[in-house]
Amino acid sequence: DSGVTQTPKHLITATGQRVTLRCSPRSGDLSVYWYQQSLDQGLQFLIHYYNGEERAKGNILERFSAQQFPDLHSELNLSSLELGDSALYFCASSVGLAGGMSSYNEQFFGPGTRLTVL
Amino acid sequence: TQLLEQSPQFLSIQEGENLTVYCNSSSVFSSLQWYRQEPGEGPVLLVTVVTGGEVKKLKRLTFQFGDARKDSSLHITAAQTGDTGLYLCVGNYNTDKLIFGTGTRLQVFP
Numbered sequence: 001d002s003g004v005t006q007t008p009k010h011l012i013t014a015t016g017q018r019v020t021l022r023c024s025p026r027s028g029d030l031s032v033y034w035y036q037q038s039l040d041q042g043l044q045f046l047i048h049y050y051n052g053e054e055r056a057k058g059n060i061l062e063r064f065s066a067q068q069f070p071d072l073h074s075e076l077n078l079s080s081l082e083l084g085d086s087a088l089y090f091c092a093s094s095v096g097l098a099g100g101m102s103s104y105n106e107q108f109f110g111p112g113t114r115l116t117v118l
Numbered sequence: 119t120q121l122l123e124q125s126p127q128f129l130s131i132q133e134g135e136n137l138t139v140y141c142n143s144s145s146v147f148s149s150l151q152w153y154r155q156e157p158g159e160g161p162v163l164l165v166t167v168v169t170g171g172e173v174k175k176l177k178r179l180t181f182q183f184g185d186a187r188k189d190s191s192l193h194i195t196a197a198q199t200g201d202t203g204l205y206l207c208v209g210n211y212n213t214d215k216l217i218f219g220t221g222t223r224l225q226v227f228p
């Protein structure tokens with residue numbers, strides 16, 4: 001158990017709909033990262049938040065957005081869903097930032113949310 | 119997103135065989151991590167290497183960081199079916215930037 005929780009575990013919805021995925025980082029971790037993993041693909045970095053602020057964006061579509069709340073949990077919002085959005089969505093947390101004196105940015109991953117768009 | 123080049127992409131071997139996975143880049147990293155991901159689960163951190171030339175061992179797994187901190191290798195001795203999974207290397211710069219390897223999918227057959 002990594003200490004990172006994600007809900008829901010599974011989500012099935014229809015095209016055009018909107019969903020929200022939730023992530024609670026490990027206690028004490030300030031950074032949250034979101035990743036998308038399609039079938040048999042590697043991890044695609046979506047976005048990184050640190051202590052409530054967006055730090056970096058990866059291959060995140062405009063239909064997707066995220067935020068990190070004062071209690072450090074994060075939500076990933078996916079809208080106008082398409083069939084191609086079906087994937088595993090992982091969040092990961094780390095203590096701080098890459099290169100920080102107290103952290104090598106070791107990431108701890110949640111169990112993922114499997115999104116199926118029909 | 120830039121990628122670290124991992125090789126091989128796929129590896130299918132029998133139990134008891136040895137294997138090495140390589141992670142190469144032209145960039146210098148402040149540190150590098152290796153993760154293993156089993157189907158349907160999140161990646162799990164195996165090791166972090168920081169110093170050029172560093173070697174770390176985790177049971178039958180040996181990790182090495184290149185002297186110039188541009189590359190790394192993972193060697194598995196006497197592979198077991200439980201080693202099956204996707205192996206990812208992730209390089210860290212002295213910034214917020216992480217570079218992900220392309221991944222090596224390992225299948226160990228009994």
